[in-house]
Amino acid sequence: MDSWVRFNAQSQAKERIFRAAQYACTLLGYTLQKGGAGVEVLKMVKQLEAHMSLTRKLMRLGNSAEAVEAAKRAVHLSDSVLRLCLTVAHLNRAMYFACDNVLWAGKSGLLPQLDQDKWSQRSFRYYLFALILNLTRDAYEIRLLMEREARSSHSGSKATWTSSPSPSPLENNELSHSSLPSLPPTVLALLSQRLSRQFRVLVTVLRSNPPLLLDLLKNSCDVFIPLDRLGIYPTGQGFVGACGLVSSLLSILTIVHPWLKLKP
Amino acid sequence: MESFINFTNQSQGRDRIFRTTQYACVLSKYLLRNSSARKELVVKLQSLESNMSSGRKLLRLGNTVNSIDAAKRTLQLSDPVLRLCLTMANLSRALYFTCDSLLWATNVGLVHGVDKERWSLNASRCYFLSLVMSLTRDVYTITQLMVQRTRDRQFQHKIDQHLNESPDVATVILPQLDAFVYLLIESLKSHPSVALDTLKNICDLFIPLDRLGLYRSNPGVVGFCGLISSILGIVSVLQPGLKIKP
Numbered sequence: 001m002d003s004w005v006r007f008n009a010q011s012q013a014k015e016r017i018f019r020a021a022q023y024a025c026t027l028l029g030y031t032l033q034k035g036g037a038g039v040e041v042l043k044m045v046k047q048l049e050a051h052m053s054l055t056r057k058l059m060r061l062g063n064s065a066e067a068v069e070a071a072k073r074a075v076h077l078s079d080s081v082l083r084l085c086l087t088v089a090h091l092n093r094a095m096y097f098a099c100d101n102v103l104w105a106g107k108s109g110l111l112p113q114l115d116q117d118k119w120s121q122r123s124f125r126y127y128l129f130a131l132i133l134n135l136t137r138d139a140y141e142i143r144l145l146m147e148r149e150a151r152s153s154h155s156g157s158k159a160t161w162t163s164s165p166s167p168s169p170l171e172n173n174e175l176s177h178s179s180l181p182s183l184p185p186t187v188l189a190l191l192s193q194r195l196s197r198q199f200r201v202l203v204t205v206l207r208s209n210p211p212l213l214l215d216l217l218k219n220s221c222d223v224f225i226p227l228d229r230l231g232i233y234p235t236g237q238g239f240v241g242a243c244g245l246v247s248s249l250l251s252i253l254t255i256v257h258p259w260l261k262l263k264p
Numbered sequence: 265m266e267s268f269i270n271f272t273n274q275s276q277g278r279d280r281i282f283r284t285t286q287y288a289c290v291l292s293k294y295l296l297r298n299s300s301a302r303k304e305l306v307v308k309l310q311s312l313e314s315n316m317s318s319g320r321k322l323l324r325l326g327n328t329v330n331s332i333d334a335a336k337r338t339l340q341l342s343d344p345v346l347r348l349c350l351t352m353a354n355l356s357r358a359l360y361f362t363c364d365s366l367l368w369a370t371n372v373g374l375v376h377g378v379d380k381e382r383w384s385l386n387a388s389r390c391y392f393l394s395l396v397m398s399l400t401r402d403v404y405t406i407t408q409l410m411v412q413r414t415r416d417r418q419f420q421h422k423i424d425q426h427l428n429e430s431p432d433v434a435t436v437i438l439p440q441l442d443a444f445v446y447l448l449i450e451s452l453k454s455h456p457s458v459a460l461d462t463l464k465n466i467c468d469l470f471i472p473l474d475r476l477g478l479y480r481s482n483p484g485v486v487g488f489c490g491l492i493s494s495i496l497g498i499v500s501v502l503q504p505g506l507k508i509k510p
Contacts, residue, residue: 010275044373048372
């Protein structure tokens with residue numbers, strides 16, 4: 001009960017729940033349509049989704065300021081790549097929220113002559129840029145951690161070689177014995193061996209860094225939403241709904257367990 | 265900027281801003297009702313008000329649990345009058361939020377066959393009860409403060425001084441009433457949180473009074489009172505010292 005009260009008090013947490021409910025409605029609408037449900041039910045689901053969307057826009061009315069403040073903080077980061085990615089991502093988010101506010105004014109009747117499609121496209125473009133920058137940041141962090149992991153595992157194997165000199169000639173003989181009957185390795189075999197090694201390092205890195213894994217999954221799911229809405233890679237309502245729902249649930253997880261949030 | 269972000273991050277802060285906007289729209293609509301040149305603006309104000317109202321209903325969906333939790337906490341207060349008043353206020357607020365959630369579900373189309381008018385009146389009744397309980401608590405707190413003040417020797421000197429130095433007709437005829445009013449004002453000045461809460465509850469009271477038909481005013485009065493109480497609510501969130509405890 002106490003944790004629910006604390007959770008509820010955070011505005012962001014409520015917004016995430018409504019986002020999850022909105023994309024659940026999208027997914028539900030798609031499945032009901034495929035299943036041949038009645039027009040009334042479909043209309044109700046669509047109405048509910050539109051109501052959640054408009055209320056979320058209302059809740060987001062002050063978020064431009066927050067995004068600009070986050071960008072100001074990101075300018076002081078020490079790592080140059082992180083500094084660039086995060087600052088520009090936050091600025092793009094601020095522009096997305098500004099376009100979103102204009103859309104709200106249009107949808108709520110304050111600016112009836114607003115070209116809603118144009119502003120909707122604009123807001124999704126800024127959102128896409130912000131997501132691409134977040135994914136770049138995730139890729140950069142993964143690359144750094146993979147290099148570190150590769151270096152530490154390489155130095156670890158070197159240490160075992162030097163610390164135990166006596167069994168090494170035996171191992172060498174065994175290796176040479178086992179390699180004699182095999183065919184000479186082709187380029188493809190070498191490549192696949194390298195790829196599998198990289199993949200193993202990637203899996204190790206991601207498993208030991210749950211915040212990074214969560215952020216990567218979240219951004220990967222989120223990226224399909226603007227890609228579909230802008231028409232760059234149309235996937236359909238069902239897939240968009242599922243992706244939105246998964247990313248909302250993952251972000252609720254990061255709110256409930258703050259240690260799972262990627263820093264900075 | 266920092267304080268604005270901290271304020272809006274709190275769910276309650278945002279709700280107060282939306283409420284202020286909602287009642288400002290009600291008041292503006294009433295003031296512009298006879299102006300034919302501003303008909304378009306009135307339509308925009310109407311749509312903004314209904315937008316805010318429906319948005320706030322959705323945002324309030326979890327508040328029943330909050331109120332029940334608050335009632336559990338107030339059940340453990342030591343003072344019996346405070347315990348009764350606050351627990352009753354929180355429980356009736358929980359009922360109000362339940363009626364409100366049902367109305368939201370009906371508006372959105374999730375449930376059918378619900379008598380909207382009846383449940384809207386029920387919600388107003390629960391809200392009215394919670395306000396009456398809150399006002400009872402305010403009156404009790406003020407009475408306690410005044411009694412405390414009369415026992416204070418220093419204050420007794422002050423009050424004698426005040427009665428002697430202003431020889432109006434009223435003070436000669438009704439010295440006790442004048443002393444009472446002076447005592448009341450002094451108590452409220454020394455405890456601004458109680459004064460703020462009392463004023464907020466009195467302003468809020470006009471809304472269900474009008475809705476339930478107990479004291480029919482007009483939408484202008486309702487809008488004005490709602491606006492004042494929302495602004496006072498924002499002040500109490502911005503300055504935590506001005507929030508009444510418990």
